[in-house]
Amino acid sequence: MRPTTLCFPVRPDGKLLLGRKKRGFGVSKWNGFGGKIEAGENFLQCAVRELREETGLIAKEEDLELVGFLDFHFSASSELDHIGFVYFLRQWQGTVQETEEMEPQWFDPAALPYDEMWKGDRTWIPMLLKKEKVKGIITFAEDNENLQHLELYRIDNV
Numbered sequence: 001m002r003p004t005t006l007c008f009p010v011r012p013d014g015k016l017l018l019g020r021k022k023r024g025f026g027v028s029k030w031n032g033f034g035g036k037i038e039a040g041e042n043f044l045q046c047a048v049r050e051l052r053e054e055t056g057l058i059a060k061e062e063d064l065e066l067v068g069f070l071d072f073h074f075s076a077s078s079e080l081d082h083i084g085f086v087y088f089l090r091q092w093q094g095t096v097q098e099t100e101e102m103e104p105q106w107f108d109p110a111a112l113p114y115d116e117m118w119k120g121d122r123t124w125i126p127m128l129l130k131k132e133k134v135k136g137i138i139t140f141a142e143d144n145e146n147l148q149h150l151e152l153y154r155i156d157n158v
């Protein structure tokens with residue numbers, strides 16, 4: 001799979017915006033917002049475009065904080081392997097809208113719906129919530145759902 005971006009808008013009260021994916025890869029899971037990089041795009045441009053397509057929110061590239069770099073591996077489906085750049089965003093313009101791809105909802109960071117998210121998320125999102133930056137390799141088992149192996153590192157800069 002092509003490299004991806006994943007962006008989590010964060011409100012001043014600390015709540016995170018997640019979306020329930022309505023179609024495609026990760027359908028029905030809650031996640032941040034993002035997608036595959038397109039030809040000629042850099043990661044920031046991809047993150048801005050995907051956020052706008054999936055939520056209606058308009059971000060400036062300089063407001064995207066790179067907080068994670070993850071290497072997702074699928075032991076039974078190597079065509080799904082991809083890297084993901086993870087961003088927090090604290091300023092934007094516009095209002096959140098449901099889109100054809102995502103049903104958005106704000107969540108308290110202490111009550112994220114991990115049971116309905118990708119299985120790796122409960123390991124690295126708490127690190128980000130503690131203001132740590134993270135780099136790692138997450139390997140999914142043959143069912144493409146459960147975790148097979150995890151290597152996560154706290155880093156100073158992504």
Ligand SMILES: COc1nc(N)nc2c1ncn2[C@H]1C[C@H](O)[C@@H](COP(=O)(O)OP(=O)(O)OP(=O)(O)O)O1
Binds near residue numbers: 006007024031034036
């Ligand atoms: C496998 O573990 C993952 N965990 C989390 N939390 N998020 C992931 C994982 N793998 C991928 N993602 C994110 C990365 C992207 O933000 C989306 C997938 O993007 P999608 O395939 O929907 O990309 P689009 O370009 O929007 O796809 P279309 O072809 O449907 O336009 O999930």
